[in-house]
Amino acid sequence: MPGSKTRVAVIGGGVAGLIVAKSLAANPETFDFTLFEQTNQVGGTWVYTDETNVDSHGLPVHSSMYKNLRTNVPKEIMQIPDFPFKDQDGPSFVHHSVVRHYLWSYTKHFNLFPHIKLNTLVKHVEPEGLPSGQTLWLVTSKDLESNVVMTRTFDAAILCNGHYTVGHVPHIPGIETFPGKSIHSHQYRKPETYANKKVCILGASWSGLDIAIEVSKYADKIYLSHNLADPKISKLPKNVKEVAGIDRIHGSTFVFKTGVTAVVEEFIYCTGYQFTYPFLSEKVNINTKDNHVEPVYKYLVHTDVQNLFFMGLPGLAIPFPMFHLQAQYILKIIDGRVKLPSSSEMREDIQREKRKLLQEGIPARHIIKLKDRQWAYYDDIATTAGVPSFPPVIRKIWDHTCEMRDQDLTTYKNYRYHIVDRENFTVDYYKPC
Numbered sequence: 001m002p003g004s005k006t007r008v009a010v011i012g013g014g015v016a017g018l019i020v021a022k023s024l025a026a027n028p029e030t031f032d033f034t035l036f037e038q039t040n041q042v043g044g045t046w047v048y049t050d051e052t053n054v055d056s057h058g059l060p061v062h063s064s065m066y067k068n069l070r071t072n073v074p075k076e077i078m079q080i081p082d083f084p085f086k087d088q089d090g091p092s093f094v095h096h097s098v099v100r101h102y103l104w105s106y107t108k109h110f111n112l113f114p115h116i117k118l119n120t121l122v123k124h125v126e127p128e129g130l131p132s133g134q135t136l137w138l139v140t141s142k143d144l145e146s147n148v149v150m151t152r153t154f155d156a157a158i159l160c161n162g163h164y165t166v167g168h169v170p171h172i173p174g175i176e177t178f179p180g181k182s183i184h185s186h187q188y189r190k191p192e193t194y195a196n197k198k199v200c201i202l203g204a205s206w207s208g209l210d211i212a213i214e215v216s217k218y219a220d221k222i223y224l225s226h227n228l229a230d231p232k233i234s235k236l237p238k239n240v241k242e243v244a245g246i247d248r249i250h251g252s253t254f255v256f257k258t259g260v261t262a263v264v265e266e267f268i269y270c271t272g273y274q275f276t277y278p279f280l281s282e283k284v285n286i287n288t289k290d291n292h293v294e295p296v297y298k299y300l301v302h303t304d305v306q307n308l309f310f311m312g313l314p315g316l317a318i319p320f321p322m323f324h325l326q327a328q329y330i331l332k333i334i335d336g337r338v339k340l341p342s343s344s345e346m347r348e349d350i351q352r353e354k355r356k357l358l359q360e361g362i363p364a365r366h367i368i369k370l371k372d373r374q375w376a377y378y379d380d381i382a383t384t385a386g387v388p389s390f391p392p393v394i395r396k397i398w399d400h401t402c403e404m405r406d407q408d409l410t411t412y413k414n415y416r417y418h419i420v421d422r423e424n425f426t427v428d429y430y431k432p433c
C-alpha cells in the first residue's frame with residue numbers, strides 16, 4: 001500500500017543477520033522487519049557449545065566453534081566499522097568468547113532484541129507472485145518453545161543462515177573399513193581428545209592448519225593431507241608431517257596419492273562446508289553445486305527474484321566489514337535507490353566473471369574465495385551503494401597478517417596492530433599469557 005513500510009524477513013541471527021538488522025533498524029520509517037533465529041541466543045557460529053550433533057530441540061548443532069579458537073583476522077580490521085571492539089590495546093587475535101560478547105553488545109547497543117524472535121525455526125520460505133509482477137514472501141516459522149506454527153508475509157527476504165553447519169565430506173575409497181573415529185571439523189571441539197594418538201587431518205585451509213597446530217600439542221603424530229600445489233606452509237610443528245591427498249584406506253592404513261602409507265587412529269575432515277537453504281521453496285531456482293551458489297548477482301541478489309538476498313557467500317575475505325557494506329547495498333535495492341540491471345544482464349555478468357576465473361585456472365568451487373579480488377568487490381559494492389569503502393590501512397594490515405602467516409603459522413597470531421590513520425598502522429609482537 002502507498003506509504004506503508006517495507007516488510008523484511010531476516011533469517012539467521014549470526015553476524016550477517018545482526019548487521020542487516022542494525023541497518024534496517026536505523027530506518028524505522030522505511031522498514032518493518034523480523035529476524036528469525038532458531039537458537040536461544042544471537043551470535044551464530046560464534047556461540048560455543050560442547051554439543052556436536054543435535055541441540056536441546058533435536059536440531060543439528062549450528063555452531064562449528066571449537067574451545068580454543070582465536071580469530072585468524074586481527075580485530076582491528078575485523079570489527080564492524082561503526083562499532084569498534086572496546087579493548088583496542090589488547091591482543092589483535094582474540095578468543096571466540098570475546099567476539100561472542102562483542103556481538104551481544106552490538107545487539108544491545110543498537111536495540112535489536114525487540115526485532116528478534118529467538119527459538120524460532122524457519123520451516124519454509126515461499127514466493128507468491130502478484131498480478132502486478134511483484135513477488136511477496138510467505139515465511140512459515142515454528143516457535144520451538146510453544147510449537148506454534150505461523151506464516152507471515154514479507155516484501156523481501158534476506159538469508160543469513162550461514163554455511164558452517166553442514167560439512168562437506170568427500171568419499172574416500174575404503175573409509176568404511178577404518179576402525180578409528182572420524183569426524184568433520186564441524187564436530188571438533190578439544191585437542192586433548194587426541195592425546196598420544198596418530199591423527200590424519202584432511203585439508204590444509206584455515207581450519208585444517210589451525211586444528212593441526214592445536215592438536216599437535218597433544219597428538220603423537222599428525223599427517224596433514226592435502227592436494228595443494230603451492231601451499232606455502234611454513235614452520236609446522238615437528239610432529240606434523242605434510243602428505244599428499246588420500247588415495248584409499250585399508251583398515252587403519254591410509255594410502256596417500258604418492259604411495260606413502262601411514263597407520264592412523266583418528267581422522268578429521270577439514271574439507272569445507274556446503275551452502276544449504278533447506279527452508280527455501282523449490283519454486284526458487286537455486287544451484288549450490290561445487291560450493292558456488294547460482295544465480296546470485298554480486299554474491300548477493302537472486303537474478304530472477306530481486307527481493308531475495310543471500311548474505312555470507314564470499315570466503316577468504318574480511319567478513320564483518322564486508323557484511324556492513326553488503327547490508328547497505330541490499331537496503332538501497334529494497335528501497336529503490338539502487339537500480340539493478342535486468343535479470344538477463346545480471347546472469348550474463350555472472351557467467352562472464354565465471355568464465356574469466358575458470359580461464360585463469362580457478363576451479364568453480366573456489367570462485368567464492370575472493371582473496372585479492374575482495375578489494376575490488378568492496379569498492380564496487382560501496383560505490384554502487386554510495387557509501388565509503390575500506391580505507392587503505394585495512395588492506396595493509398591484511399597483507400601484513402598474510403605475510404606473517406606465511407612466514408610462521410605458529411606465531412602470526414602473536415602480533416598486535418594499531419591503526420594510526422586511514423593509511424598507516426603500527427605493529428608489535430604481543431604474546432598473550
